[in-house]
Amino acid sequence: MNKFVKQTLLATAVTAAMVSTASAKELVMVSWGGAYTASQQKAYHEPYMANNPGVTIINDDSGSGALAKLRAMKEAGNVTWDLIDMTGSAAMTACEEGLAEEIDHDKVLANAPDGTPASVDFGDLIISPCFVPQIVYSTTFGYRTDKVGSNPPTSINDVFDLEKYPGKRSLEKRAVNNMEWALLADGVPSDKVYDVLATDAGVKRAFAKLDTIKDSVVWWEKGAQTPQLLADGEIVMGSTYNGRLFSLIVEEKQPVAMMWDWQVFDLDGWIVPKGTKNKAEVMKYLKFATDTQRLADQSKYISYGPARASSAPLVGKHATLGIDMAPHMPTAPANSKNTLLYNIEFWADNTDDLNEKFYAWLAN
Amino acid sequence: MNSSVKHSNPSVMVTADGVPLMVSLSRAKRKAKIRALLLVTPLFLFILVTFFIPIASMLLRSVDNEVVEETLSRTVPILQGWDQTGDTIPDETVFVALHQDFVDGYREKTIGSPGRRLNYEKPGFSSLFRKTARKAEKFEPPYQAAFIKADKKWGDINYWRVLKRESGPSTDSYYMTALDYGYNDIGERVAKADDQSIYVDLFGRTFWISFVITSICLVLAFPISYLLSILPAKSSNLLMILVLLPFWTSLLVRTSAWIALLQQQGVINDMLVWAGFLGDDNRLAMIHNQAGTIIAMVHVLLPFMVLPLYSVMKTIPQSYMRAARSLGANPFTAFVRVYLPGTIPGIGAGSILVFIISIGYYITPALVGGQSGTLISNFIAYHLQSSLNWGLAAALGAILLFAVFALYILYDKIVGIDNMKLG
Numbered sequence: 001m002n003k004f005v006k007q008t009l010l011a012t013a014v015t016a017a018m019v020s021t022a023s024a025k026e027l028v029m030v031s032w033g034g035a036y037t038a039s040q041q042k043a044y045h046e047p048y049m050a051n052n053p054g055v056t057i058i059n060d061d062s063g064s065g066a067l068a069k070l071r072a073m074k075e076a077g078n079v080t081w082d083l084i085d086m087t088g089s090a091a092m093t094a095c096e097e098g099l100a101e102e103i104d105h106d107k108v109l110a111n112a113p114d115g116t117p118a119s120v121d122f123g124d125l126i127i128s129p130c131f132v133p134q135i136v137y138s139t140t141f142g143y144r145t146d147k148v149g150s151n152p153p154t155s156i157n158d159v160f161d162l163e164k165y166p167g168k169r170s171l172e173k174r175a176v177n178n179m180e181w182a183l184l185a186d187g188v189p190s191d192k193v194y195d196v197l198a199t200d201a202g203v204k205r206a207f208a209k210l211d212t213i214k215d216s217v218v219w220w221e222k223g224a225q226t227p228q229l230l231a232d233g234e235i236v237m238g239s240t241y242n243g244r245l246f247s248l249i250v251e252e253k254q255p256v257a258m259m260w261d262w263q264v265f266d267l268d269g270w271i272v273p274k275g276t277k278n279k280a281e282v283m284k285y286l287k288f289a290t291d292t293q294r295l296a297d298q299s300k301y302i303s304y305g306p307a308r309a310s311s312a313p314l315v316g317k318h319a320t321l322g323i324d325m326a327p328h329m330p331t332a333p334a335n336s337k338n339t340l341l342y343n344i345e346f347w348a349d350n351t352d353d354l355n356e357k358f359y360a361w362l363a364n
Numbered sequence: 365m366n367s368s369v370k371h372s373n374p375s376v377m378v379t380a381d382g383v384p385l386m387v388s389l390s391r392a393k394r395k396a397k398i399r400a401l402l403l404v405t406p407l408f409l410f411i412l413v414t415f416f417i418p419i420a421s422m423l424l425r426s427v428d429n430e431v432v433e434e435t436l437s438r439t440v441p442i443l444q445g446w447d448q449t450g451d452t453i454p455d456e457t458v459f460v461a462l463h464q465d466f467v468d469g470y471r472e473k474t475i476g477s478p479g480r481r482l483n484y485e486k487p488g489f490s491s492l493f494r495k496t497a498r499k500a501e502k503f504e505p506p507y508q509a510a511f512i513k514a515d516k517k518w519g520d521i522n523y524w525r526v527l528k529r530e531s532g533p534s535t536d537s538y539y540m541t542a543l544d545y546g547y548n549d550i551g552e553r554v555a556k557a558d559d560q561s562i563y564v565d566l567f568g569r570t571f572w573i574s575f576v577i578t579s580i581c582l583v584l585a586f587p588i589s590y591l592l593s594i595l596p597a598k599s600s601n602l603l604m605i606l607v608l609l610p611f612w613t614s615l616l617v618r619t620s621a622w623i624a625l626l627q628q629q630g631v632i633n634d635m636l637v638w639a640g641f642l643g644d645d646n647r648l649a650m651i652h653n654q655a656g657t658i659i660a661m662v663h664v665l666l667p668f669m670v671l672p673l674y675s676v677m678k679t680i681p682q683s684y685m686r687a688a689r690s691l692g693a694n695p696f697t698a699f700v701r702v703y704l705p706g707t708i709p710g711i712g713a714g715s716i717l718v719f720i721i722s723i724g725y726y727i728t729p730a731l732v733g734g735q736s737g738t739l740i741s742n743f744i745a746y747h748l749q750s751s752l753n754w755g756l757a758a759a760l761g762a763i764l765l766f767a768v769f770a771l772y773i774l775y776d777k778i779v780g781i782d783n784m785k786l787g
Contacts, residue, residue, distance in 0.1 A: 064749070065749045067749070067750075067752055068748055068749045068750075068752060071752065093480070093752065095476070096476025096477070096479065096480060096490075096494060097476055097477055097480065097752075098473045098474060098476065098477065102473070168628075173735075207559075217735075218652050218734065219652075219734060219735055221730055221731075222731075228623075232624075232627060232629050232630075233629040234627050234628055234629055345491055348490050348491055348494075349483060349487050349488050349489075349490050349491045350487050351751070352483065352484055352487070352751055352753065353487040355751070356560060356562065357559060357560055359562050359743075360558075360559055360560050360561060360562045361559065362735045363562055363565055363566070363735070364558065364559070
């Protein structure tokens with residue numbers, strides 16, 4: 001009997017060891033799917049797996065609902081994800097809710113090639129102690145070249161100008177970005193936008209401006225909608241993420257062009273969920289995947305700007321199309337004459353309140 | 365001794381082994397009952413664990429408010445002594461407790477949650493908590509001055525009133541928001557201004573659209589089901605496949621197909637323009653509005669109406685109608701007086717199915733609904749997935765659930781639930 005117990009114990013221990021080594025090699029990474037996950041696969045995952053033969057990276061495309069799922073996982077006490085790609089504001093929420101690990105950026109991440117510490121190389125983009133920035137993306141406008149004749153839109157005012165550009169335009173169904181654009185088009189200087197928006201009068205002013213085009217707006221909720229609406233000719237112009245427009249224009253060759261005026265910069269990056277079973281491996285991966293070269297490599301596949309200052313000079317040509325990527329970056333000088341940085345502090349406080357007002361405005 | 369007593373009483377019937385029959389019978393019955401119970405137990409437990417407990421725990425969130433009391437465990441009890449109707453902010457003792465709570469909460473990374481919770485009540489709490497927590501460790505007494513120096517909102521009595529109001533273990537604020545009520549600065553319940561009220565109108569719209577969808581489904585499904593029920597099996601099976609085919613197709617595919625058909629540069633508009641019914645400039649807007657939601661959802665939900673109707677109609681002998689006609693009824697009377705009453709169980713079942721499913725629908729309205737075709741379920745999804753305000757999502761869900769219960773009871777009173785036949 002004693003022997004039997006010993007054997008059973010041994011067998012259990014061996015099985016447990018096998019299971020744990022097997023799971024240590026599988027990293028589940030959550031991202032947005034589509035072209036974006038593909039760019040991460042090429043630029044980060046594949047080289048990492050080539051260098052670390054024991055590790056398999058599994059992509060999970062549930063990025064858009066990640067925050068809610070992560071909270072549910074944490075409450076159930078079983079976090080099955082190892083690394084999550086989130087927008088900056090979602091990462092901030094995750095950090096505040098205690099869902100994400102805090103990261104010592106200088107200890108965990110690689111220095112720039114010239115020895116600049118990571119915290120300086122990323123600079124202000126580290127908006128939360130849990131957040132490792134990856135890309136700068138922008139929400140901007142695309143328009144049908146065949147519907148605007150020889151007079152293409154050049155400024156945010158044109159989005160609100162139904163006489164010059166009749167037809168439908170698409171905007172995201174939320175307060176964020178639209179309120180800022182409305183105020184800019186109404187003549188508010190860019191450095192005063194958030195001050196004005198913080199007042200009741202400013203909110204009314206933004207809605208009044210949006211009222212002028214309300215009947216001509218198709219409201220989108222998913223990033224794929226504006227590219228589709230543009231391709232179908234349903235709208236004359238619409239807002240969406242610049243990477244989506246890039247693939248619509250360059251890869252699918254639709255008669256669409258970009259209107260960069262007052263594009264809104266936002267961040268996307270990684271967080272390590274609290275409770276991951278592979279923390280050491282994930283940190284190792286993070287150091288590799290967010291170094292200067294890797295971040296620059298991602299821009300070979302998608303037109304989002306690398307978050308490290310030291311990566312910018314390394315941005316090269318598109319991996320398959322061979323075109324120069326630098327002019328397609330939201331940060332390119334010609335595209336970034338007028339840009340607005342998404343004010344994370346402001347929206348962390350006011351998203352709930354202003355979205356409520358926005359939906360009420362929509363319904364009335 | 366005992367058995368001799370029983371034997372001596374001839375009026376009690378006993379079994380062969382001397383136990384009174386009544387006792388033996390009830391024992392056998394109890395055994396059968398236990399066995400039956402054991403057989404249902406796995407299913408019961410399964411439903412309890414996977415259905416009732418999750419729903420109940422989600423509904424509890426609509427009143428749960430423990431996060432403030434838990435994180436600010438020292439401040440909350442002291443704060444109860446502060447008079448929120450006065451015009452002075454709490455004194456130093458509260459700030460001393462608050463300082464300890466903030467230092468601990470920052471170390472344990474728990475201070476963000478109450479900040480986000482209170483931000484639902486008053487915008488500004490989120491950054492107030494976040495900013496203060498970062499600096500709290502370095503604060504020197506007097507703490508009241510230190511807090512106000514870190515962020516002047518700590519000197520604003522309205523923030524303190526909200527904090528005190530929402531410091532209990534439960535709250536009614538989610539239900540108030542869900543019914544478009546709120547608190548004013550001095551803590552009275554008031555209806556929200558028109559430019560901030562959304563949910564009551566949305567509940568109304570959701571019920572109205574669901575009712576319209578159910579009615580259209582009924583009108584469309586009735587003749588189809590009738591046809592299916594009277595055709596010979598060979599052709600009716602083929603038609604049945606046509607009814608079921610969309611049922612088996614992915615919901616997203618069907619919704620996208622409707623977008624391609626209905627949009628302004630879509631197939632239907634193109635055909636109408638080509639045929640000269642419409643000018644190129646005034647194409648019909650059939651999608652991204654209420655019409656789009658109704659058309660796409662009727663298509664998605666039609667099988668749920670056809671199937672129960674068909675199964676009921678199949679059981680109505682065609683001879684009934686012939687008998688009615690031969691007794692002198694005209695076709696209309698025969699239909700209304702003889703055929704229609706027989707189909708009521710199917711109509712009831714189909715309508716309830718379609719109505720309840722459409723009340724909770726959210727993918728199709730999100731894609732084709734535009735601004736006028738959005739339903740309450742879209743907001744529940746938004747608060748679950750994006751704003752992470754699960755309390756409000758739970759309150760909206762609970763109201764929807766109880767409204768459906770109320771309708772169900774109403775239906776039972778008017779039509780009778782026993783009258784329903786689900787196939």
